[in-house]
Amino acid sequence: MNIEWYVVLSSLLFAVGAMGILLRRSPIVILLCLELMLNAGNLALVAFSQMVGNQQGQVFAIVVMVVAACEVVVGLGLIVAIFRRKLPLDVDSLRELKG
Amino acid sequence: MSATAWAWLVLLFPLLGSIVIGLGFKVIPTRAAGIVGTASIGLAFACGVAMLVNLLGQDPDARHHASSLWDYASAAGLDIKLGVYVDQLSTFMVLVVTGVSTLIHLYSFGYMRSDEGYHRFFSYLNFFVFSMLLLVLAGNFVLLIVGWAFVGFASYALISFWYRRTTATGAGMKAFVINVVGDIGLVLAAFLIFRELGTFDYGAVFAKAPQAFSTNEWTVTAICLLLLLGAFAKSAQLPLHTWLPDAMEGPTPVSALIHAATMVTAGVYLIARTHVLFVLAPTAADIAAFTGLATLLVAGTIALVMTDLKRAIAYSTMSQIGYMVVGVSIGAYSAGMFHLMTHAFFKALLFMAAGSIIAAMANEQSIDKMSGFGRAMRFTSIAMLCGGLALAAFPFTSGFFSKDEILAYATARGGMYLIFTVLGYVGALLTAIYTFRLIFRVLPGKPCPEAQELIDSGHVHHAHPFNPATGEEEDAEVGFPGAEHHIAEQSAPMRIAMGVLAFLALFGGLVQVPGVDETITRFLDPVFADSPLSEIVPTVGASWTGLAIGAAISLTGIGIAYWVYVLRPGASAALIRRLRPVHTLLVNKWYFDEAIDLLVVRPALAIGRFANRTFERVVVDGLVVGTEDVVGSGGRVVRLVQSGYVRAYALLLIVGFAGLALYFLLSSS
Numbered sequence: 100m101n102i103e104w105y106v107v108l109s110s111l112l113f114a115v116g117a118m119g120i121l122l123r124r125s126p127i128v129i130l131l132c133l134e135l136m137l138n139a140g141n142l143a144l145v146a147f148s149q150m151v152g153n154q155q156g157q158v159f160a161i162v163v164m165v166v167a168a169c170e171v172v173v174g175l176g177l178i179v180a181i182f183r184r185k186l187p188l189d190v191d192s193l194r195e196l197k198g
Numbered sequence: 199m200s201a202t203a204w205a206w207l208v209l210l211f212p213l214l215g216s217i218v219i220g221l222g223f224k225v226i227p228t229r230a231a232g233i234v235g236t237a238s239i240g241l242a243f244a245c246g247v248a249m250l251v252n253l254l255g256q257d258p259d260a261r262h263h264a265s266s267l268w269d270y271a272s273a274a275g276l277d278i279k280l281g282v283y284v285d286q287l288s289t290f291m292v293l294v295v296t297g298v299s300t301l302i303h304l305y306s307f308g309y310m311r312s313d314e315g316y317h318r319f320f321s322y323l324n325f326f327v328f329s330m331l332l333l334v335l336a337g338n339f340v341l342l343i344v345g346w347a348f349v350g351f352a353s354y355a356l357i358s359f360w361y362r363r364t365t366a367t368g369a370g371m372k373a374f375v376i377n378v379v380g381d382i383g384l385v386l387a388a389f390l391i392f393r394e395l396g397t398f399d400y401g402a403v404f405a406k407a408p409q410a411f412s413t414n415e416w417t418v419t420a421i422c423l424l425l426l427l428g429a430f431a432k433s434a435q436l437p438l439h440t441w442l443p444d445a446m447e448g449p450t451p452v453s454a455l456i457h458a459a460t461m462v463t464a465g466v467y468l469i470a471r472t473h474v475l476f477v478l479a480p481t482a483a484d485i486a487a488f489t490g491l492a493t494l495l496v497a498g499t500i501a502l503v504m505t506d507l508k509r510a511i512a513y514s515t516m517s518q519i520g521y522m523v524v525g526v527s528i529g530a531y532s533a534g535m536f537h538l539m540t541h542a543f544f545k546a547l548l549f550m551a552a553g554s555i556i557a558a559m560a561n562e563q564s565i566d567k568m569s570g571f572g573r574a575m576r577f578t579s580i581a582m583l584c585g586g587l588a589l590a591a592f593p594f595t596s597g598f599f600s601k602d603e604i605l606a607y608a609t610a611r612g613g614m615y616l617i618f619t620v621l622g623y624v625g626a627l628l629t630a631i632y633t634f635r636l637i638f639r640v641l642p643g644k645p646c647p648e649a650q651e652l653i654d655s656g657h658v659h660h661a662h663p664f665n666p667a668t669g670e671e672e673d674a675e676v677g678f679p680g681a682e683h684h685i686a687e688q689s690a691p692m693r694i695a696m697g698v699l700a701f702l703a704l705f706g707g708l709v710q711v712p713g714v715d716e717t718i719t720r721f722l723d724p725v726f727a728d729s730p731l732s733e734i735v736p737t738v739g740a741s742w743t744g745l746a747i748g749a750a751i752s753l754t755g756i757g758i759a760y761w762v763y764v765l766r767p768g769a770s771a772a773l774i775r776r777l778r779p780v781h782t783l784l785v786n787k788w789y790f791d792e793a794i795d796l797l798v799v800r801p802a803l804a805i806g807r808f809a810n811r812t813f814e815r816v817v818v819d820g821l822v823v824g825t826e827d828v829v830g831s832g833g834r835v836v837r838l839v840q841s842g843y844v845r846a847y848a849l850l851l852i853v854g855f856a857g858l859a860l861y862f863l864l865s866s867s
Contacts, residue, residue, distance in 0.1 A: 120848050129844075194842025 105146035112139035124189045126181065130174045137167045201289075202265030204249035205282045205335050208292055211242040212328035220321035228316050235320030236303040239327055243296035250289050258724050261286055264337050264401055275396060281337035283400050287725045290535060290718075291334040291467055298459040298542045299327045301695040305550050306451040308689030309557070312682040313449075319359060323455065326352035330460050334467060338398040339388040342468075346384055346428065349464060350377035353456050357448040369444035376441045380431020384468075387424035390417065404474040404728075411478045422475050422482030425468060429486075433465025434516050435493045435523060440791050442516055446508040450553030453508055458515050458545035463538050466522040470531050470726075477729050487527035491621055494520025496788055498628035502635065503784040506563045507552050510636055514589065515545055517625060521604055524618055529731025530607035532722040536710050537604060539718070540596035544588035544703035550686070550696050551582035555640060557683035559648050560659045565636060570645030574652040578686045579641050581696040586637045588703040590630035590756060593749040596707035601626060603710070606744040610736035619744075623751050630755020638763035658683045712745070713738035 112135055119132030141160040148156025181188060215238025219231050226234065253261045266281030282288075303323060310319055329352050333345030351374070358370030392398055394417055395406045411418040429435070434442035445457050456462070469476060469486060476483040497516035504510035518541045525534025555571055555578060556563055572579045588595040591602065601622075608618035648659040660683075686692040709717040726732045736744070762769045774781045783789070839850075 117848075117852055121845055121852070124845075190844045193844075196842055 102146060102150050106143060109139045109143040109146070112136075112142065124191050126174070126178050126188055126190055129190065130171065130178070133174070134167060134171065137163060137170075199248070199252070200263065200265075201249050201252040201261075201284045202263050202282055204245045204252060205265070205284045205288075205292070206267070207245040208242045208249065208296065209282070209328065209331055209335060211238040211245065212324045212331060214238060216321050216324035216328060219317055219324065223317035223321070226317065231317045231320050232303075232307040232310075235324050236300065236307055238324055239296055239300045239303050242327070242331065243293070243300050246289070246292040246296050249284065250293060253284070253286065253289055259727075261724060262401075264399075266337065270340065278338060278340045278398055280341065281399075282335040283337035284335065285725055286722050287467075287470060287535070288334050290539070290722060291463075292331060294463075294539050294542050295327065295330050295334060295460045298546050298699075299323075299330075299455060301698055302451050302455045302459070302546060302550075304691045305454070305553075305695040306449075308686075308692040309451055309553055309684050310449065311684055311689070315359065319356075319449070322352060322355050322359070323451075326356060326456065326461070330464070333464055337400055339391060339400075339403070340398050343381070343384055343388060346432070346464065347381055349432070349461050350374060350381065353377065353445070353461055356452040356456060357445045359448055359452065363447065366447040369441070369447040373441040373445050376438050377431050379438065380428040383424045383427025383431070387421050387428065390421045390424065394418075394421075400471070404472075407474050407478060411475075413478055414481055415478075418475055419479040419482050422472075422479040423485070425472055425475070426482060426486050426489075429465030429468045429523075430489065431465075432468075433462050433519050433523065435465065435489050435520065436496060437790060437794065439493065439497070439516055440787075440794060443509045443512045443787070446506070446512050450508065450549060450556065453512070454546045454549035454553070457512060458549055459542040462515060462519055463522065463542070466519065466526055466534060466538055469523065469526045470535060473526070473531060473726060473729050476527065477731065483527045487524050487618065490520040490523030490527060491618060492520075493517070494524070494625045495621060495628070498625050498632065499784055500787050501632040502628065503781060505566050507556065507565050507568070507636065507640070508549070508563055510565070510632065511545070511548050511552055514548075514629065514632060515541075517629065518545065518589075521601055521622065521625070524622070525604040525607070528608055528611060528615055528618060529729065529734060530604045531726040531729070531732065532719045533600065533603035533607055535722060536718045537597075537600035540588065540600040540703070540706055543699055543706050544585045544595075544597055547581055547696060547699040547703050548585035548589065550692070550699065551578050551585060554578040554686040554692065554696075555582075558652055558658055558685050559646075560683060562648070565639045568640045568646055568649075569643040570641075570649045572641035574645055574649035575685060575687055577693060577696070581686070581700050582637060582641065584700040584703050586633045588707075590633040591626055591748055591752040592756070593745075593752065594707070595704050596702065598745070598748060598752070599707035599710055599712075602744045602748040603712070603741070605748070606712075606736040606741045607734065609744060610740060611731075611734050623747065626748060626751050627755045630752045631759045634756045634759035635763055638759055642764065652685075658685055658688075712736075712741035 116132040116134075116136035116139060119135065120129050123129060123132065141163050144156040144160045144163070148154065148160075178188070181193070186193065215235055219226065219234055223231070262283070262285035264281055264283050266279035268280055270278040270280050272278070303320070306319065306323065310316055313319060326349065329345050329348030331345075333342060333349055336342040336345050354370045354374040354377075357373050358367045360366045388398060391403055395403055395410055397403060397406070407418070427438075431438040442457055442462065446453050448456075476486070494517045497513045497520065501510050501513035501517065504513060518537070522534045522537050522541070525531070525537060554575065555568065558571070558575060558578075559568060562568075584595075588597040591598040605619045605622040605626075608615045608622065645653060651657065651659045684692065686696055709715060710719065723732065762773070786792070
């Protein structure tokens with residue numbers, strides 16, 4: 100199959116994730132959209148690796164998955180902490196760290 | 199023991215005394231502090247005598263020794279040693295300084311007995327003598343500057359001794375500041391000497407100077423003028439003299455010690471010590487001589503009208519130092535030093551007598567209010583008369599021989615230098631008049647109330663202590679010498695000190711009678727043998743002619759004073775009325791204070807005010823506040839980006855990366 104399809108799919112996924120982050124206010128959905136963007140990247144990496152014919156891209160994709168797992172742990176931990184404090188689950192109202 | 203070992207001991211004892219009294223003031227009983235202080239200077243004098251004996255046992259031309267204890271700074275091309283230089287000149291100065299200081303310590307022992315700051319006083323006094331001896335014995339210019347600055351500090355501390363008196367602290371600061379002006383001159387001179395000759399050491403400098411400099415070359419003239427700046431500030435010569443009369447705010451023994459006998463002669467010593475340089479710079483030497491001449495005349499005229507007893511004597515000191523400066527500048531080195539010695543005797547004596555009278559007047563210093571002390575205080579009066587006779591150069595007293603020797607030399611040198619003879623005699627006439635003006639106004643006549651009280655009850659008059667200058671109340675703890683006042687009649691130490699000085703003032707000149715003994719000239723001559731000016735020697739006949747003229751002038755002056763102040767009591771008031779402008783000029787001390795105020799103090803203050811109000815506010819504040827504003831407003835703008843909306847951050851991130859990606863895409867194609 101032609102490489103363009105993979106790239107187009109990856110770009111679309113990335114754009115969907117980015118738009119989700121920009122438009123949604125729930126931290127859980129933002130976290131999901133982040134995952135989506137990471138996986139879009141992974142898809143591109145694997146596709147290009149297949150095209151070039153060496154395994155480096157696939158190894159890189161596995162590293163990205165590890166990082167994504169870590170990030171989910173931290174992100175969900177934060178969300179649980181927010182929930183425990185009975186704070187609103189809304190990123191726009193959690194803005195005390197402004198300059 | 200060698201002469202230099204004695205010299206180190208001379209330095210050691212006053213320093214030790216100062217430290218022991220200064221640190222042990224809680225342990226040492228009050229009387230003991232005075233004894234320690236006096237004894238340490240006495241021991242220094244004894245060591246000075248031993249040094250003299252040691253030198254006398256050597257060949258006259260080999261009587262100079264240098265010794266150093268350790269290196270102060272040692273580097274390539276620079277070798278400053280902590281060293282002393284012992285020769286006839288420094289030995290002479292050591293003997294004068296320690297001898298007179300011992301007597302003044304003895305006098306203070308009685309005079310300051312009721313002062314609360316007794317320990318402090320003797321500690322300062324010993325420190326002062328140490329500094330002066332360091333100045334005199336120093337073997338190089340660096341150590342000379344150290345001693346020079348120490349003396350300035352000691353002077354400040356002693357003038358401001360009664361520190362609750364605003365006039366005293368002001369006078370102390372004035373003396374310190376003017377002395378620092380001189381210090382700057384001295385330091386710059388030392389730098390120039392080092393640049394030209396590569397050494398600070400006396401021996402090396404004076405050996406190299408004649409080869410290194412041609413006569414009147416600008417460098418050597420500059421060195422000499424800078425040295426003169428130091429000498430003039432220390433020796434109260436025009437126009438740096440205004441601190442000396444103000445320094446009379448200090449206790450009277452301080453006036454006697456510093457401002458008559460020792461410190462103010464440092465400038466004379468400096469000129470004599472560096473005479474090798476002044477021979478190479480005749481212009482500078484002439485400037486020094488003319489300044490001395492101007493000082494002796496100006497100070498003499500001011501002394502004619504001063505009504506403050508101590509200030510009148512202070513102006514007389516300035517005038518006499520003018521003679522010394524003239525002497526050592528025109529080449530009459532040993533005559534100048536001889537006058538320094540006799541002046542130390544009779545001026546210290548006059549100050550002591552004045553202190554005794556002021557104590558009897560309960561701190562009143564105005565001679566307008568004094569009279570009739572001749573009957574009330576016999577001993578003090580006789581002492582004052584002895585000092586006055588010597589100061590007025592009455593025939594065969596010490597001042598008679600010393601002053602005329604300088605003038606005889608000026609005559610022998612001839613040419614332009616005859617001015618010094620003529621005006622020197624005018625100064626001598628002034629001296630005789632103002633000296634006996636003081637004596638005739640204070641001693642004879644109907645006793646004033648204070649003197650009457652002393653005659654009737656035998657007790658010293660007591661008054662509530664007020665500062666006569668400002669009228670503010672004295673703090674009895676640090677004010678005028680304590681609750682009780684002490685006069686020579688009732689204090690043996692004061693009497694002994696004054697007795698010895700009176701003897702020396704009357705007969706001290708007999709060591710140097712032209713054509714008879716000339717001890718001092720013979721002793722000091724080898725030091726000055728390298729100066730071509732020392733070959734000019736007035737003949738014995740010329741000297742005696744000069745002495746005869748001097749005697750006539752002295753007697754005339756005393757006669758005028760007698761006529762004006764005793765025979766015609768109204769004459770002085772009539773003279774003041776007739777010569778109102780002159781009198782106003784003199785009472786205002788030729789407006790020197792005002793001139794310095796106008797030319798130096800006010801411009802300096804104006805610059806300071808400009809710097810504070812304009813430069814500081816506009817330029818400095820503008821720069822600092824401007825920088826702060828720029829950073830602050832920049833911060834305010836950037837802070838807006840930190841909105842706290844996570845989604846906004848995400849948008850920035852994405853837009854930024856997209857922008858970067860676009861840029862690289864466009865630039866790669």
